[in-house]
Amino acid sequence: MVILQPPNWKRPKGYSNGIKASGEMIFIAGVVGWDENEVFTGKDIVSQFRQAIVNILAILKEADAEPKHMVRMTWYVKDMQGYRNNIREIGLIYQELLGKSFPVMSCIGVNDLVEEQALLEIEVTAVLEK
Numbered sequence: 001m002v003i004l005q006p007p008n009w010k011r012p013k014g015y016s017n018g019i020k021a022s023g024e025m026i027f028i029a030g031v032v033g034w035d036e037n038e039v040f041t042g043k044d045i046v047s048q049f050r051q052a053i054v055n056i057l058a059i060l061k062e063a064d065a066e067p068k069h070m071v072r073m074t075w076y077v078k079d080m081q082g083y084r085n086n087i088r089e090i091g092l093i094y095q096e097l098l099g100k101s102f103p104v105m106s107c108i109g110v111n112d113l114v115e116e117q118a119l120l121e122i123e124v125t126a127v128l129e130k
Contacts, residue, residue, distance in 0.1 A: 067101035
């Protein structure tokens with residue numbers, strides 16, 4: 001995996017501008033912040049984010065993959081201001097659970113998600129290198 005960073009560009013914080021990778025691809029559907037029984041135990045964006053990442057890690061593990069294999073994350077957030085207000089806490093959870101993995105990312109504000117109680121949904125693409 002190679003991070004694509006034009007030499008004269010400022011380095012982004014918490015993500016990469018581009019990644020070049022080859023290998024076995026893993027696609028993870030939109031993951032929400034409920035537990036393995038599809039129960040939302042958290043009612044706020046921070047707790048749902050933590051659970052969504054725990055869920056993503058469990059799915060990656062099924063493919064013998066880790067956060068370092070993630071090349072893309074797309075976040076769909078119902079309350080963008082709530083996300084912005086909690087960016088520090090979300091960042092700390094990200095660092096705790098995902099470490100120094102900085103895939104390309106998009107964070108998109110949406111009006112609603114299929115699961116009514118979900119405050120965010122995260123899709124992931126990962127690549128196991130050959």
